[in-house]
Amino acid sequence: MxxxxxxxxxxxxxxxxxxxxxxxxxxxxxxxxxxxxxxxxxxxxxxxxxxxxxxxxxxxxxxxxxxxxxxxxxxxxxxxxxxxxxxxxxxxxxxxxxxxxxxxxxxxxxxxxxxxxxxxxxxxxxxxxxxxxxxxASAAARMVSVALGRPIAEMGSRRTGERSAVAAARAAYIAGFDATSNLEAGRTWGIPTMGTAAHSFTLLHDSEEAAFRAQVEAFGPKTTLLVDTYDIRQGVETAVRVAGTGLGAVRIDSGDLAAVVAGVRDQLDELGAVDTRITVTSDLDEFTIAGLSGSPVDAYGVGTSVVTGSGxxxxxxxxxxxxxxxxxxxxxxxxxxxxxxxxxGGRKNAARRLDSTRTAREELVFIGDGPGGEAEFEAGTRLRPxxxxxxxxxxxxxxxxxxxxxxxxxxxxxxxxxxxxxxxxxxxxxxxxxxxxxx
CATH class of the missing domain: 3.20.140.10 (nicotinate phosphoribosyltransferase)
Known part of the structure; x- marks a missing residue:
C-alpha cells in the first residue's frame, strides 16, 4: 500500500x-x-x-x-x-x-x-x-439530545474499520459527545480521550479485589472500576472497600440496566459513596439512553450503535x-x-427561515444565483444564510x-x-x- x-x-x-x-x-x-x-x-x-x-x-x-x-x-x-x-x-x-x-x-x-x-x-x-x-454525527446528535446533559463517550473503535474509527470519533465529538476511547482521534483532532480497564484486566488477577487494588494504585481512587465481571453487588462492595468512599465511578456493562443502576445507586449511597458516579456501556443507542432518562445514570459509553449510524x-x-x-x-x-x-438542477444558494423565537421553520433553496450569490431574501424576515x-x-x-x-x-x-x-x-x-x- x-x-x-x-x-x-x-x-x-x-x-x-x-x-x-x-x-x-x-x-x-x-x-x-x-x-x-x-x-x-x-x-x-x-x-x-x-x-x-x-x-x-x-x-x-x-x-x-x-x-x-x-x-x-x-x-x-x-x-x-x-x-x-x-x-x-x-x-x-x-x-x-x-x-x-x-x-x-x-x-x-x-x-x-x-x-x-x-x-x-x-x-x-x-x-x-x-x-x-x-x-x-446524525445518530450521535440524537443520543446527545436524549442524554439530557449527561456526558457520553464514544467507544466504538472495535466495531468498525481502523480509519473509520478515527472519523467516527471526530463526527461523534462534533455532534456533542464528550470524549472518545480512540487515541488517534485524540492526537489528530484534539478530542479528549478516556478509558481505564476491560473485563480481561479483572480476569488477569487472582481476585476482583486484587484487580481493583492494582488499578487504584496505578490511577488513584478517582478512577472508574468495572464492577460486573462477576457479581455486581459484590463488585460494588469490593470497589468501595478498596478505593474508599471517594471512588470516582463504577462502570456497568451488562444486565437490565434500569433495575441494575437503581440498585447500584442505593448500594453506593448506603456505603457512603454518595459522590461516586455510575457509567453504563452496554450496547446503548438513542432508544436505550432515552429509556434510562429517569434512572440515576451519570454517564454513558456508546460503541456499535454510534459508529454504524444507529441502523x-x-x-x-x-x-x-x-x-x-x-x-x-x-x-x-x-x-x-x-x-x-x-x-x-441549477446553481443554488440556501437560507433557513426563523420565526420570532429564532426557531427554524423552513429551508429555502434559491435556484439561479449560485453559492455566494445575491439571493432575494424578503425584507422583514429572519433568514440565516x-x-x-x-x-x-x-x-x-x-x-x-x-x-x-x-x-x-x-x-x-x-x-x-x-x-x-x-x-x-x-x-x-x-x-x-x-x-x-x-x-
Whole structure:
C-alpha cells in the first residue's frame, strides 16, 4: 500500500475523464452538488460532518507514480489521460454548509465548481467522507439530545474499520459527545480521550479485589472500576472497600440496566459513596439512553450503535452535476429526471427561515444565483444564510481544518440545534422537522 488515496475511488470516474478528454468536454466549467434526497427512516434532521476531513483529503488528492503505472498496466485509461492525471491538482472552488450544521432533504450541502474533469474525480471521495461522517454525527446528535446533559463517550473503535474509527470519533465529538476511547482521534483532532480497564484486566488477577487494588494504585481512587465481571453487588462492595468512599465511578456493562443502576445507586449511597458516579456501556443507542432518562445514570459509553449510524450506516447523500457552462459561457441548468431519483438542477444558494423565537421553520433553496450569490431574501424576515466558501482556487479555508476546525464545528452544531423545533427531537417515525422549499 502507498500513501496516496487516488485509487480509493470508482473506475468510472477515471473512464469519464478519459472519454471527456478525448472528445473535448473535459474542461467545461461545471457545478456538482452533494445532497440527500431524503433522511433515513425515523430521522427528522441530519448533522453535517466530515467537511474538515474532506477539505484536507481534496487538498492532498494526487496520483503517484505507482498508481499511474498500475493504471497503465491494467489499461484503465489511455496514456494521454495518465499524463493528465500525473499533473492532477484540484484548483476549483468549494462552497457548502458549515460543518456541524443541521440539514434536511434537498439541502445543497456541498457544491464543487471546477472543470468537469477536475470535479468528477472527487465524487467517491466526497460521498465516502460525508455519507459516513454525517451518518455518525446524525445518530450521535440524537443520543446527545436524549442524554439530557449527561456526558457520553464514544467507544466504538472495535466495531468498525481502523480509519473509520478515527472519523467516527471526530463526527461523534462534533455532534456533542464528550470524549472518545480512540487515541488517534485524540492526537489528530484534539478530542479528549478516556478509558481505564476491560473485563480481561479483572480476569488477569487472582481476585476482583486484587484487580481493583492494582488499578487504584496505578490511577488513584478517582478512577472508574468495572464492577460486573462477576457479581455486581459484590463488585460494588469490593470497589468501595478498596478505593474508599471517594471512588470516582463504577462502570456497568451488562444486565437490565434500569433495575441494575437503581440498585447500584442505593448500594453506593448506603456505603457512603454518595459522590461516586455510575457509567453504563452496554450496547446503548438513542432508544436505550432515552429509556434510562429517569434512572440515576451519570454517564454513558456508546460503541456499535454510534459508529454504524444507529441502523443507518450511510446518510444517503448523492453527488450530481446540476449546472455547466455552454459554448457561449452561460450557465445551463441540468438535472437527472429518473423516476424516484430525480434531482433539482441549477446553481443554488440556501437560507433557513426563523420565526420570532429564532426557531427554524423552513429551508429555502434559491435556484439561479449560485453559492455566494445575491439571493432575494424578503425584507422583514429572519433568514440565516447557510452556504459559505470552503475552498477557493483549490486552497482550503484554514478555519475548517485540524483540531481548531473540529472544535468550531462542535460549537456550531450546538448553536444550530438550538434553532430546531421541539418536534425534531422525537424518536418515533415522522417527516423532516421543517420543509424544504425551492425558489
Amino acid at each position: 502507498t500513501g496516496s488515496s487516488a485509487l480509493l475511488t470508482d473506475r468510472y470516474e477515471l473512464t469519464m475523464v478519459d472519454a471527456a478528454l478525448q472528445n473535448g468536454t473535459a474542461h467545461r466549467e461545471s457545478l456538482f452538488e452533494a445532497f440527500a434526497r431524503r433522511l433515513p427512516d425515523g430521522r427528522r434532521y441530519g448533522v453535517v460532518a466530515g467537511t474538515g476531513r474532506l477539505l484536507e483529503l481534496i487538498s492532498e488528492f494526487r496520483f503517484d507514480e505507482t498508481e499511474l503505472e498500475w493504471l497503465g498496466a491494467n489499461g484503465v485509461v489511455r496514456p494521454e489521460t495518465i499524463d493528465w492525471l500525473a499533473d492532477y491538482r484540484f484548483r476549483g472552488d468549494v462552497w457548502g454548509y458549515r460543518e456541524g450544521e443541521v440539514y434536511f432533504p434537498g439541502s445543497p450541502l456541498l457544491t464543487i465548481q471546477a472543470t468537469f474533469a477536475e470535479a468528477v474525480m472527487l465524487e467517491t471521495l466526497v460521498l465516502s467522507t460525508l455519507n459516513f461522517d454525517s451518518s455518525v 443507518s450506516p450511510a446518510a444517503g447523500m448523492v453527488f450530481k452535476l446540476v449546472a455547466r457552462r455552454d459554448d457561449a459561457g452561460d450557465w445551463v441548468s441540468v438535472a437527472k429526471a429518473s423516476a424516484s431519483k430525480s434531482s433539482v 447557510l452556504m459559505m466558501p470552503l475552498m477557493t482556487d483549490g486552497v482550503a479555508d484554514a478555519a475548517h481544518l485540524g483540531p481548531e476546525g473540529t472544535a468550531a464545528a462542535r460549537a456550531h452544531r450546538a448553536d444550530a440545534m438550538q434553532e430546531l423545533p421541539i418536534e425534531a427531537f422525537r424518536l418515533g417515525r415522522g417527516d423532516a422537522a421543517i420543509p424544504t422549499t425551492y425558489r
